[in-house]
Amino acid sequence: xxxxxxxxxxxCVSVVANSQDNAFMFxxxxxxxxxxxxAFRPVDHAYLALPAIGGVKINGANTxxxxxxxxxxxxxxxxxxLVVDLDNLASKMQDNNLLAAEASLQILGFGFKAGKxxxxxDINNRMKAKVNYPKSLMDLRYGNWDYDRDVPxxxxxxxxxxxxxxxxxxxxxxxxxxxxTIVVGARVKYLMGVAHAExxxxxxxxxxxxxxxxxxxxxxxxxxxxxxxxxxxxEGYVTSVGAEDDIDVKELFLSNNTGFxxxxxxxxxxxxxxxxxxxxxxxxxxxxxxxTQQFYSNGTFDYNGMDxxxxxxxxxxxxxxxxxxxxxxxxxxxVKNNEGxxxxxxxxxxxxxxxxxxxxxxxxxxVSKSYFVDDKWIPETTFAVGMSPGKALxxxxxxxxxxxxxxxxxxxxxxxxxxLQLYMATDNLNTVFKPSTAxxxxxxxxxxxxx
Amino acid sequence: xxxSLLVMVSLVGCMGDEFETDRIVDDIDLTAxxxxxxxxxxxxxxxILSDETDQVKYYxxxxxxxxxxxxxxxDSVEYVGLDDFFRVSIDPxxxxxxxxxxxxxxxxxxxxxxxxxxxxxxxSKLELSYDLTMSGSSLAAPLxxxxxxxxxxxxxxxxxxxxxxxxxxxxxxxxxxxxxxxDGKLSAxxxxxxxxxETGFGSTIGSLxxxxxxxxxxxxxxxxxxxxxxxxxxxxxxxxxxxxxxxGDVEFNDPKLTMLFTNATPxxxxxxxxxxxxxxxxxxxxxxxxxxELPACPANQNSINYxxxxxxxxxxxxxxxxxxxxxxxxGGRLVLNPESTNTxxxxxxxxxxxxxxxxxxxxxxxxxxxxxxxxxxxLAELDFVENLEKATLIFNSDNGFPFEAMASLEFYDEDTKSxxxxxxxxxxxxxxxxxTTGIVKEKVQSVDNVVLSDEQIEKLxxxxxxxxxxxxxxxNYDDGQSVVFLKGNEMxxxxxxxxxxxxx
Numbered sequence: 021x022x023x024x025x026x027x028x029x030x031x032c033v034s035v036v037a038n039s040q041d042n043a044f045m046f047x048x049x050x051x052x053x054x055x056x057x058x059a060f061r062p063v064d065h066a067y068l069a070l071p072a073i074g075g076v077k078i079n080g081a082n083t084x085x086x087x088x089x090x091x092x093x094x095x096x097x098x099x100x101x102l103v104v105d106l107d108n109l110a111s112k113m114q115d116n117n118l119l120a121a122e123a124s125l126q127i128l129g130f131g132f133k134a135g136k137x138x139x140x141x142d143i144n145n146r147m148k149a150k151v152n153y154p155k156s157l158m159d160l161r162y163g164n165w166d167y168d169r170d171v172p173x174x175x176x177x178x179x180x181x182x183x184x185x186x187x188x189x190x191x192x193x194x195x196x197x198x199x200x201t202i203v204v205g206a207r208v209k210y211l212m213g214v215a216h217a218e219x220x221x222x223x224x225x226x227x228x229x230x231x232x233x234x235x236x237x238x239x240x241x242x243x244x245x246x247x248x249x250x251x252x253x254x255e256g257y258v259t260s261v262g263a264e265d266d267i268d269v270k271e272l273f274l275s276n277n278t279g280f281x282x283x284x285x286x287x288x289x290x291x292x293x294x295x296x297x298x299x300x301x302x303x304x305x306x307x308x309x310x311x312t313q314q315f316y317s318n319g320t321f322d323y324n325g326m327d328x329x330x331x332x333x334x335x336x337x338x339x340x341x342x343x344x345x346x347x348x349x350x351x352x353x354x355v356k357n358n359e360g361x362x363x364x365x366x367x368x369x370x371x372x373x374x375x376x377x378x379x380x381x382x383x384x385x386x387v388s389k390s391y392f393v394d395d396k397w398i399p400e401t402t403f404a405v406g407m408s409p410g411k412a413l414x415x416x417x418x419x420x421x422x423x424x425x426x427x428x429x430x431x432x433x434x435x436x437x438x439x440l441q442l443y444m445a446t447d448n449l450n451t452v453f454k455p456s457t458a459x460x461x462x463x464x465x466x467x468x469x470x471x
Numbered sequence: 472x473x474x475s476l477l478v479m480v481s482l483v484g485c486m487g488d489e490f491e492t493d494r495i496v497d498d499i500d501l502t503a504x505x506x507x508x509x510x511x512x513x514x515x516x517x518x519i520l521s522d523e524t525d526q527v528k529y530y531x532x533x534x535x536x537x538x539x540x541x542x543x544x545x546d547s548v549e550y551v552g553l554d555d556f557f558r559v560s561i562d563p564x565x566x567x568x569x570x571x572x573x574x575x576x577x578x579x580x581x582x583x584x585x586x587x588x589x590x591x592x593x594x595s596k597l598e599l600s601y602d603l604t605m606s607g608s609s610l611a612a613p614l615x616x617x618x619x620x621x622x623x624x625x626x627x628x629x630x631x632x633x634x635x636x637x638x639x640x641x642x643x644x645x646x647x648x649x650x651x652x653x654d655g656k657l658s659a660x661x662x663x664x665x666x667x668x669e670t671g672f673g674s675t676i677g678s679l680x681x682x683x684x685x686x687x688x689x690x691x692x693x694x695x696x697x698x699x700x701x702x703x704x705x706x707x708x709x710x711x712x713x714x715x716x717x718x719g720d721v722e723f724n725d726p727k728l729t730m731l732f733t734n735a736t737p738x739x740x741x742x743x744x745x746x747x748x749x750x751x752x753x754x755x756x757x758x759x760x761x762x763x764e765l766p767a768c769p770a771n772q773n774s775i776n777y778x779x780x781x782x783x784x785x786x787x788x789x790x791x792x793x794x795x796x797x798x799x800x801x802g803g804r805l806v807l808n809p810e811s812t813n814t815x816x817x818x819x820x821x822x823x824x825x826x827x828x829x830x831x832x833x834x835x836x837x838x839x840x841x842x843x844x845x846x847x848x849x850l851a852e853l854d855f856v857e858n859l860e861k862a863t864l865i866f867n868s869d870n871g872f873p874f875e876a877m878a879s880l881e882f883y884d885e886d887t888k889s890x891x892x893x894x895x896x897x898x899x900x901x902x903x904x905x906x907t908t909g910i911v912k913e914k915v916q917s918v919d920n921v922v923l924s925d926e927q928i929e930k931l932x933x934x935x936x937x938x939x940x941x942x943x944x945x946x947n948y949d950d951g952q953s954v955v956f957l958k959g960n961e962m963x964x965x966x967x968x969x970x971x972x973x974x975x
Contacts, residue, residue, distance in 0.1 A: 091490070091495060094496065100494070101494050101495070102491060103495070103496055103499075104495070104496075104499045106501065161501055161503060162503055162504060163503030163504040163505045163506075164505060164506055165504040165506035165969050167504040167861050167863075167969060168504075170969075172506065173504065231865065231867055231967055232507060232967035232969060233965075233967075234506075323508060324508050324511045324965060325507075325511040326509065326510045326511070327511055327512060328510050328511070328512050329512040329513060329514050329518065332512060332518075332519060333514065333518050333521055334522045335521065456490060
């Protein structure tokens, strides 16, 4: 049980975040950095990413808390034990917290210079998942009544938000220097959606009235695109949902869920040795048409205690009161579904970078990234020091301020020999050394042929 | 996602020591405040009595109030008829048989008179069903005997044959033969011959005994003087299930027991009934009702219905009903034609009876005081009680019923066999009633918060049982007020708990 519990916690920090890649951004000569800003021109002539291993990215984040926030040394009779400290855990959380995951696999990638233009072609499979969970969830531990103040404690889960998407993108990118200091870049992407799930709304609340009566409101809606088997009752309400037994993988990856996206970027050498850049990535949409479902439920359930009226009148039926209550509860929140198509965005990001080439072997950089989860702005900032003692070696060390994690040390390394390039980077070295305090996990690595 | 989870579980297998999972204690220190509605009810009197459709009826009074009445009717529990009015007694008649006569004549005929003794009546004609029995003694030979009633059935006559052997009895049944009775006697002719035609008898004189039994009258013509009839003892089962559910001492204000009579005879009657209620485990309660005078049926009617109401003014009915008897036992006498006021010759048929029935009507207009042991709650099964740090019980009521309820909660300790704590609280305040009519004039709302002290919670924690007793009392009971329950009386009750629990 404990193993599973820890697994859940680790899962929180090992699922992949949408952003990060900040140390990776400052690695010299790695062609995949164009995925962060399409105006970047890291390669002089051409490159080929080794199929499937040219670019592998795994990011994870749980901004709310770390293991050590939840599990702490006990006191008193429990001094030699570890205890679950919910109060401390809650104190570490922000009003809204992010549980996020991102994975990307570059299936195919190559690029070449044609005149002044550098052209790149990528085929990537990408997965993004985000869960926003409010700190108020922790208030559930207080129950539903503040006994000392004699006031109700009401709970709302309206800020709970889930969005996950998996798609394959075929991207054609180009960067072009419009003068000696400014380079613009763009990447156009044809998208093929594989799977999607998102909470359109999750307005669930538990309200306690002055006399102790409880009211549960629910107005929730989820949309999803995935091969599912849905079962219904005689009134057309959903009774069960599960994955289809035999999923046709080919159909899954080549479905009618198509869309387009674009990344736009620019770099500007403001003064000699100082270049700033800006990019917006993953602007676009996917029109989900295959295996689509919208599940929604709307109802209010009032609980006023066990109704003993039937016992008094002798009208009680064969079914127990609690069975009837459970049935009423289920009926109140019965789920309906639609199968129409819908359109979603790609969870876009925006970044601004600055890079100062202090010495030919030393560069200093900074990046500010922003993204949105359920319309909530989440920024992060990284400062980097890059050292490139020779063409065969490039390295970077970073310090990042991330959501609810002010100190993250990262590092990256590029080794190059005979055109073969091996790179690896992480924004969260401290996770390796002290996993119990980790809120973020991040790694990016790959192998390219670079000319 | 699932693959990630599996990978993580696998990783954790390797990382267990890193996180020292073996040192984690299972229990989480958690103090939570709770507010929980426990029970509620919203009822009207109509709801409560909805299952009692065969014993409860609603009726509107002059002010439009829909009142409630428990009732039970049975209009033909008992009857008295011809056989009770005319108690016929017939003595056997002996017929001598001189056998020597058969040596001369094969047939011997003897005229006899069968005496009909009927108390308090003079009868000239009757129709009856009966068994005619005959036995023989000192018979020298078996006989073939025919009993003939020449005047029976309007002159058509009636004959009944017998084969009589010595010291044996033979019987014949007959139905609805009409006989003329003269001077209290029925004339008959007995014809006797030997069964096999034997002759040569000596001086032997045999004897035949002729009797009439199992007489059932279906018609009588004659006259009657005052005639006292004993009523067989019987009982009316008072199946008032709903009364059994009324707890404690109850005093109904105006119950009524209606005696229902149907008289098809031309005679008045005086019913002096003894009636009492049978109460299980207690002394019977006598109704102490006065004799009831029943009118005669007019000549131009087949019958007359007559209801006589017993109530608090002419009987002990209030006390009888308050004891909620299982049976109403009856007996006594019925005097037909008292003081012989009708001396006419009359004709009565089998269906000319006097039926006696009853109807009980108990309006829900009452005073009540009752102690009820509602329940004993096994606290050992309620884990959360051990974790209770603070607790307040809240009783919300909006009562339109004309009674109040007080509860007594006892914390009982099995080890010391003692009640550690008793908490008394007002569950319901009685609705306000009109002092004259006893009808509810205003609902009463109340909120009673019972805050358990730390000491009480400690006692609750070590108690094994929570005993709940309730005392019910109608509004203004101590003032002697009788209250009226209406179908529309309603009440809302809600019991909630607010508290603080710690899972240590």
